[in-house]
Amino acid sequence: MENNTLNIKISEKPAYSYPIIIGQDLDFFEYIKKYTKAKKLLIVTNKTIFSLYEKKIKADNAYYVILEDGEEYKNFDSLKKILDTAIENRLERRDCFVAFGGGVVGDVTGYAAASYLRGVDFIQIPTTLLAHVDSSVGGKVAINHEKGKNLIGAFYQPKAVLADTNLLSTLDKRQLKTGLAEVLKYAFIEKSCGAELNYRFYDFLDAYSEKILKLDSVILEKLILICCTLKASVVEKDETEKGLRAVLNFGHTFAHAIENLTGYTKYTHGEAVAAGMIMAAKLALKLEMIERSYFVKINELINKYELLPELPGFDKDEFIEAMHLDKKADADKIRFILPDSEFSVKMVTDVDESLIKDCIEI
Ligand SMILES: NC(=O)c1ccc[n+]([C@@H]2O[C@H](COP(=O)([O-])OP(=O)(O)OC[C@H]3O[C@@H](n4cnc5c(N)ncnc54)[C@H](O)[C@@H]3O)[C@@H](O)[C@H]2O)c1
Ligand SMILES: [Zn+2]
Known part of the structure; x- marks a missing residue:
């Protein structure tokens, strides 16, 4: 089958563009050959993923760094392991780092690639749905x-992203759903991303929920293509987060507070985002930015995919305090991305705290 290719062009670096290739059973090493001049590859993954896909990522010219599995390993030690391996094996400027994993592996490998020899080529092979639609783009x-989280980093674009939907078949349900929360987010921000789609993404997600949950590969490829198109449209216009990129944070102001107050371990990021989108929609309704019918529509889609976790009763003052700590908050104003009409969002600051407190439940 023909693979879908989406080309990303960064407006802040006009000469720079790279492809996202979306398909099934991609021949990774052919693509790496096509998009880099690397003689040696440094493939970074984790234990879980390596044990599942060892054969698929074996190559004679590759060195491997196999990290422990978990967010807590997105740290200096892993960065050092990657850089040490590159130095020991004398990788050169033209060589290439490959991230084979979810967002954790992608983020640490990308940062290592940005710093090794002041920047070597980097290829993303995302293995979670979240990485397919979000972190690798x-x-x-x-x-x-x-x-x-993420206090040390860079903006560093890969040479290519190879999105193989077959890899998603081994994900557990919870990991699939955490990615789906970000997928649904794109439906609610669609009109603010500045990309033309042939159909409403909300309607697509509404119509194909069963196929999506069963990982129908044709539908999944379309879904990933749409999400990447929307994210790319935002990133192309605002690579370094000066403005537009904030629309991607719909639901995230509340989500970050949920994650912070529960120690980042109780809920997955997507569970917090799903709850955060409901809270943000509630706030928009209270501020009379949206009609009740649209509020219901948002709830319906999130419930159709069963994305909401059980939340504890939060202390509302602590919750507000956690929102102030979010690194995206201005000096002392909490910034929200809220729906202002169907499938569109805008930034709102200066919201009355008592109104916010009324929305801290789902
Ligand atoms: N760079 C960005 O723009 C960006 C955006 C969003 C999130 N992130 C980052 O992404 C990270 C979260 O990413 P994630 O949700 O992919 O988590 P993850 O990388 O921890 O992967 C989740 C779990 O799934 C397992 N796994 C991965 N692929 C698998 C597969 N194919 N089959 C079976 N199991 C598999 C992993 O071993 C892990 O246990 C966070 O660190 C977050 O900060 C970055
Ligand atoms: Zn997110």
């Missing part, structure tokens, strides 16, 4: 610091 790479 856009060029944000980072590691965590004990004081906070």
Whole structure:
């Protein structure tokens, strides 16, 4: 079957563009040959993924770094392991780092690629749905610091993203759903992304929910293509997060507070985002930015995919405090991305705290 290719062009770097190739059972090494001049490859993955896909990523010219599995390994130690392996094996400027994994592997490998020899080529092979539709597109790479997530990082674009939907078949349901929360987010921000689609993404997700949940590969490829088109449209116009890119944070102001107050371990990011989108929709309704019918529509789609977790009763003052700590908050104003009409969002600051408190439930 023909693979879909989407070309990303960054307006801040007009000469720069790279493809996202979306298909099934892609021949990774053929594509790497096509898009880089690498003699040696440094493939970074984690134990879980390596044990599932060892054969698929074996190559004679590759060195491997197999990290432990978990967000806590998106850290300096993993960065050092990657750089040490590159140095020991004398990778050169023209060689290439390959991230074979979810967002954790993608972020740390990208950051290592950005810093090794002041930047070597980097290919993303995402293995989670979240990485297919979100973390592998856009060029944000980072590691965590004990004081906070993603505090050390860069904007560094890959040479290509190879999105193979077959890899998603081994994901567990919870990981699939965490990616789906970000997928649904694109439906609610569609009109603010500045891309022309042939159909409403909301309607697509509404119509094909069963096929999507069963990982129908043709529908999944379309879904990934749409999400990448929308994210790319935003990133192409605002690579380094000066403005438009904020629309991608729909639901995230509330989500970050949920994650922060529950120690980043109780909920997946997508569960927090699903709850955060409901809270943001509630706030928009209270601010009379949207009609009740649209509020219901948002709830219906999120419920159709069963994305919402059970939340504890949060202390509302602590919740507001956690929102202020979010690194995207201005000095002392909490920034929200809220729906302002169907499938469109805008940034809102200066919201009355008592109104926010009324929305901290789902
Ligand atoms: N750079 C960005 O723009 C961006 C955007 C969103 C999120 N992120 C980052 O992404 C990370 C989260 O990414 P994630 O949700 O992919 O988490 P992850 O990388 O931790 O992967 C989730 C789990 O799925 C397992 N897994 C991965 N692929 C698998 C497969 N094919 N089959 C079976 N199991 C598999 C992993 O081992 C892990 O246990 C966070 O660190 C977040 O900060 C970055
Ligand atoms: Zn997110």
